[in-house]
Amino acid sequence: MKHLEEYRDPELAGRLLKRIAATAALIDRPVTIMEVCGSHTQAIGRSGIRKLLPPAIRLISGPGCPVCVTAAADVDRALWLAGRQGAVFATFGDMLRVPGTGGENLQRLRAAGADVRVVASALDCVALAEAEQGREVVFMGIGFETTAPTVAAALRRARERKIANLSLFSVHKVVPPALRLLIDDPGVSIDGFLCPGHVSIMLGSAAYGFLPAAGKAAVITGFEPVDVLEGVLLLLEQLAEGRPAVEIQYRRAVRPEGNPRAMAVMGEVFAAGDAQWRGLGPIPASGLFLRREYEAFDAAKRFAIPEFAGQENPGCSCGVVLRGLIDPAECPLFRRVCTPANPIGPCMVSSEGSCAARYRYG
Ligand code: SF4
Incomplete structure (x- = not known):
């Protein structure tokens, strides 16, 4: 395994950029590549890669930031759950400033007296419930x-310990159905995907087989500058040679078979169901919901959550940003009204959001 510094080596990056330029010249047409993962969006912004690529290569950001794709209606449900008398509501820190309908968020609810806690992991919640x-x-x-x-x-552990006062409000999602939707969307034209590194550690590479079957190039890519450049080069080589495939650039972490043990635990507790994505709408089998064996932990069953239609801020363009249809800077509110200090949409809230990355790195 290379030392991490080698993945930041400017000379190696320079050599890769030359090969990218030569391969792009062979393709001789504009190429659009979507980086799926929010961590890629951040890494690409931080290292300035977008500006270093040949003009014909366009990198666009996809729906790979989980906070960004959480639908306004789900935020409204979370606000309802957090606002109940005597409730303790816990989630990851990024979620606190994500706006629901009318711009309300968990942070403001907490300031108004709700017991909203930030946790680093679900296991923290098991301890919290015991406390x-x-x-x-x-x-x-x-x-x-x-x-x-x-x-x-964590839920398995809670069940073993017979913890009765813990429940899960699941807005978990899985990535492949969203990519299927994007390649079937006639309004979105993508030649290849930088597939998410972290997700693929679990999933493996076979889960993306539908991409080359649809003529799309795919490379599972790591997060250092050399990783991203190598990922782009491998994608361009697939396109130049007309042989779409799923390749693994992030070989130091991703195995073709993924992590079957982790996926088995996930499958024991969760089943796939239809879920609403911000910007993409409802996607079949794209959400993870608790199986019957775990329904005692299901907040959606334990509490009579009202129906929420969910309305996104009409001025916010997150929906089209998440489909790669516009660049964040094309949103009329970008920088003028919407900033990390005053986020109007979720893509400006999370550090992995494309608007936040564009704001920070230009
Ligand atoms: S800049 Fe702000 S308002 Fe515009 S799309 Fe991004 S998050 Fe939404």
Whole structure:
């Protein structure tokens, strides 16, 4: 395994950029590449890669930031759960400033007196529920295949310990159905995907087989500058040679078979169901919901959550940003009204959001 510094080596990056330019010249047409993962969006912004690529290569950001794709209606449900008398509501820090309908968020609810806690993991919630016996602790679980197995393992532990005052409000999602939707969307034209590194540690590479079957190039890519450049080069080589495939650039972490043990734990606790994505709408089998064996932990069953239609801020363009249809800077509110200090939409809230990355790195 290379030392991490080698993945930041400017000379190696320079050589890769030359090969990228030569391969792009062979393709001789504009190429659009979507980086799926929010961590890629951040890494690309931080290292300035977008500006170093040939003009014909366009990098766009996809729906890989879990906070950003959480629908306004789910934020409204979370606000309702957190606002109940005597409730303890816990979630990851990024979620606190994500706006629901009308711009309300968990941070403001906490300032108004609700007991909203930030936790680092679902296991923290197991400890929290044990410490807060007599109070209902609701954990809002958010994230993709990277996070869901850890939440599943925490619920297994809670069941073993017979913890009765803990429940999960699951807005977990899985990535492949969203990519299927994007390649079937006639309004979105993508030649290849930088597939998410962390998610793929769990999923493996076979889960993306539908991409080359649809003529799309795919490379599972790491997060250092050399990783991203190598990922782009491998994608361009696939396109130049007309041989779409799923390749693994992030070989130091991703195995073709993924992590079957983690996926088995996830599958034991969660089943796939239809879920609403901000910007993408409802996607079949793209959400993770608790199986019957775990329904005692299901906040959606334990509490009579009202129906929420969910309305996104009409001025916010997160929906089209998440589909890669516009650049964040094309949103009329970008920088003028919407900033990390005053986020109008979720893409400006999370550090992994494309608007926040564009704001920070230009
Ligand atoms: S800049 Fe702000 S308002 Fe515009 S799309 Fe991004 S998050 Fe939404």
